[in-house]
Amino acid sequence: MAINRKTCLVTGCSSGGVGSALAEAFKDKGYHVFATARSPSKVPQTLHTASNVTVLALDVTSSESIAAAAEAVQKQTGGKLDVLINNAGLGLNMPGLDTPMDEARKLFDLNFFGALEMIQAFGPMLVTAKGCIVNNSSVGGLQPFPFSSMYNATKAALIIAGEAWRLEMAPLGVRVITLLAGGITTNFLANLQTPAYPEKSYYLCIKDMIEEQPAQVPFGVRPEVFAHDVLRQVEKGTTGKFWVGGGVCIARFALWLFPQSALDRISLYQKPFTKKLAEEHKKTA
Template sequence: MTGASTGMGAATAHALAARGFHVLAGVRRDHPGSPGVEPVLLDITDTEHVEALAARVAADERPLHAVVNNAGIQVNAPVEALPLAEWRHVFEVNLFGHVAVTQALLPALLRGGGRVVNISSVGGKAAMPTYGAYAGAKFALEAVSDALRREVEPLGVRVVVVEPGGVRTEMATRGIATANDLAGRMTPEQDRRYGGLVQAINSLMASGTSSGVTAQAAAEVIAKAVTARRPRTRYPVGRDAAVLTRLVRVLPDRALDRVIGATVRRHHPRVA
């Protein structure tokens, strides 16, 4: 699995190892292993790393049961204010890297009748303000997952999407720091337009994370997606994800805009 250094990824690696799997855990730097968990240096945007992972899998006599695409970054900024280089970086990590890993390992999955588990987000269903790049990549990952499922399930490979809401990990903390850094680079005009919005979204993100599920609880859902004999196509993680995915299905766009707008306004900084 990718993105296994900390948080939800590390918890999932250990949950799968506890179920008897030998887990190749993709990490960005040297990392101690543990029973059933073998760290593998993996930057999913680095072609050489991906090729080395495919070679490691091909050299193993054991069948490949699943690829869990979990690596990701969170970058939040208004569409107008986010530099194009940052847009491209978000898509490289949150979309194209997953496609690269899947392409490299799909032959092994086809031989063993394995499955692909893509870790998306509730942001792949509804795009909050300042989530344009992050949600855009997650929406795309959902679409790629649908296309892949319809291509390879007739060949014996299952494709599953996991959609977490708030999870108590370091990702949100890093996301808030990144959002503040990007906000500091906005022009004065952009700051007047969006400064309060950025603060509101940071507050909302912190609140959603603190009330979210634990990394271990999220890992149990991912492990279920990996091991279920007949997995569902999608698994929301957390009450917030379950509620929002239902709202997206039933509410018209304008009604959903009002719901999201009211939620964001509750977190806007108070003006004296």
């Protein structure tokens, strides 16, 4: 028998992250939630035991895994999905000159192409339900941060593509929301990938500075607060870009008001590497 309540699928629902908080918020609102993760064992037990949650294995970088999840959801819902939340993603902390190309491609496969393939696979179900797609992007997609070029590029791609998908899918009755996410107190910084540096990297002299991260996310809000803000926007019929999370009011104002040179100074204040790198380069030049 098909599920007769609203449905929501969330990718990247490992414990302690934004995905599990989103799944909890939609569950509590009465949706039937498909909480997905590459490793279902990492999904919180509260989601495993909830009567209106189905936990599914889903790797958004695998076409086979996406197809299997789509088939499972279609069988349970009768071919409809009200909300798709593309949340799965990772960061990468490394200079562009040193980033292995296979790692860069893997990041795009996860953060961008994974979202696109999910939309394609679940598109017919979303159209049938006149549903809503939520893509979790970042303010980092609007402002360059040193040593986050690949991550920021994936988020910038998701922003511009999400806005195009919004226009393309509106005539089909599907809304697209692009989250410009600010600070959230998750394990994101602790989970940043940092591949090995080449032996002749120009940046070895500041490697410690690059890899150093703040003890906590600046302006971070709790994932639960973030998730309920997103839920409200889905419920009220929002479409397009939505700024959400810690510090977004400041970021939005700064991006509107300040010239790029001032924004660069703000970024470099957080990673004041320029002088040391220039000095070390002169010694070896």
